[in-house]
Amino acid sequence: RKEVEQDPGPFNVPEGATVAFNCTYSNSASQSFFWYRQDCRKEPKLLMSVYSSGNEDGRFTAQLNRASQYISLLIRDSKLSDSATYLCVVNRHFGNEKLTFGTGTRLTIIP
Amino acid sequence: EAGVTQFPSHSVIEKGQTVTLRCDPISGHDNLYWYRRVMGKEIKFLLHFVKESKQDESGMPNNRFLAERTGGTYSTLKVQPAELEDSGVYFCASSPFTTGSYEQYFGPGTRLTVT
Numbered sequence: 001r002k003e004v005e006q007d008p009g010p011f012n013v014p015e016g017a018t019v020a021f022n023c024t025y026s027n028s029a030s031q032s033f034f035w036y037r038q039d040c041r042k043e044p045k046l047l048m049s050v051y052s053s054g055n056e057d058g059r060f061t062a063q064l065n066r067a068s069q070y071i072s073l074l075i076r077d078s079k080l081s082d083s084a085t086y087l088c089v090v091n092r093h094f095g096n097e098k099l100t101f102g103t104g105t106r107l108t109i110i111p
Numbered sequence: 112e113a114g115v116t117q118f119p120s121h122s123v124i125e126k127g128q129t130v131t132l133r134c135d136p137i138s139g140h141d142n143l144y145w146y147r148r149v150m151g152k153e154i155k156f157l158l159h160f161v162k163e164s165k166q167d168e169s170g171m172p173n174n175r176f177l178a179e180r181t182g183g184t185y186s187t188l189k190v191q192p193a194e195l196e197d198s199g200v201y202f203c204a205s206s207p208f209t210t211g212s213y214e215q216y217f218g219p220g221t222r223l224t225v226t
Contacts, residue, residue: 043202043217043219043220098144098156098159098169100156104153
């Protein structure tokens with residue numbers, strides 16, 4: 001079983017729609033959680049960290065459910081520029097240690 | 112501020128040859144990481160340097176891979192001899208050595224093709 005599981009998609013969503021991604025992780029001791037975004041043939045870039053209380057950054061909302069070992073990302077009012085692969089990422093500890101990646105969910109926003 | 116840079120951007124070599132990848136982290140970042148993405152798979156951790164010391168090399172696939180970070184600045188990852196299964200994109204990332212800052216900044220990657 002993979003440490004971080006994501007639905008690979010692809011998700012094809014019309015512009016302006018709301019889309020949600022989910023991710024589950026297997027190591028209950030994991031401490032920090034992130035969503036990274038990766039454009040085609042580019043490097044991953046941090047989109048947002050994920051906290052138990054939930055956090056929002058503009059059109060993006062991330063949520064963590066430790067009991068279910070489940071992480072979500074919600075994108076509202078989707079834009080064409082949101083088309084990318086979204087990577088669910090987990091760190092066993094707080095701090096500077098290795099990241100464990102999911103395979104990513106590919107999103108395409110359709111005009 | 113310059114980001115993480117990697118060289119070369121693309122390398123095509125034959126099985127059995129040697130390749131050396133280079134990573135220049137963001138200036139002042141003590142933490143340097145190597146990751147690899149094999150086609151169709153997730154990005155996987157290879158190793159982590161803190162300055163010039165190897166903090167964690169649990170992800171290195173075998174002894175054909177050798178990473179160095181002399182002087183705690185740039186790092187090299189040598190594959191010798193290369194095998195077909197080594198093909199993939201090799202990412203380098205760096206982060207500052209401070210608490211509360213866990214973002215790793217990734218370089219553009221080196222796309223390695225072994226034929």
